[in-house]
Amino acid sequence: MSVSSFVRPDAAKLEFHLYDRSVHPELFTVYREQAVWQDKYEAQIRICDAGHLVEFHHNGRSLTEVIAFQNQPLPHRKRAIERRLRGCRDESFRSACGVHYQISYQLEKLDPDVFLNYHEELVGDCERAAVSYSFPAGTRLAPCPLSLIRTDACRKNLLIHTFHTFPDSCAVVKTQSLFEI
Numbered sequence: 001m002s003v004s005s006f007v008r009p010d011a012a013k014l015e016f017h018l019y020d021r022s023v024h025p026e027l028f029t030v031y032r033e034q035a036v037w038q039d040k041y042e043a044q045i046r047i048c049d050a051g052h053l054v055e056f057h058h059n060g061r062s063l064t065e066v067i068a069f070q071n072q073p074l075p076h077r078k079r080a081i082e083r084r085l086r087g088c089r090d091e092s093f094r095s096a097c098g099v100h101y102q103i104s105y106q107l108e109k110l111d112p113d114v115f116l117n118y119h120e121e122l123v124g125d126c127e128r129a130a131v132s133y134s135f136p137a138g139t140r141l142a143p144c145p146l147s148l149i150r151t152d153a154c155r156k157n158l159l160i161h162t163f164h165t166f167p168d169s170c171a172v173v174k175t176q177s178l179f180e181i
Helices: 005-006 112-129
Strands: 014-019 030-037 042-048 051-060 060-070 077-085 087-094 100-109 130-136 146-153 159-168 171-180
Touching: 005 042, 014 087, 014 100, 030 130, 030 146, 042 130, 042 146, 051 159, 051 171, 060 130, 060 159, 077 087, 112 130, 112 146, 112 159
Parallel strands: none
Antiparallel strands: 014 060, 014 077, 030 042, 042 051, 051 060, 087 100, 100 171, 130 146, 146 159, 159 171
């Protein structure tokens, strides 16, 4: 099995999870992380095998967003949303800690030429991202799977854009999350 096949198998096997609690980061292989601090909240943003893990902390409580593979062992307690990633979808949730959360996510399969062009644009965007990681390629001719995350932090909200590429299936997962207090 190639390295990229291990790190990033089929994009069709991805799930989105939202928890009204923290999720132990030890459940994931974390490749890069970034912290965001504001007066009223803090967030930990991590790039993982399949996608990402975002923990948003406010008033001593947490809200956690996860993009993971279907077979990833994850807790069931306080899971607010669990969806298979396919097509385009919008979700919203009001947490116990008073955070209003909204997300738009999309799994997009592209033609190989379009994927390569889009991938090259994302490679250029990695330098401006809050956090990014280039996974090892499966072959010397294949592009490296990428993850990059952009953040826009204000006093009362945090906007996060993520992009995860899956070269073996010419797919891109895009999310836009808004945490508002």
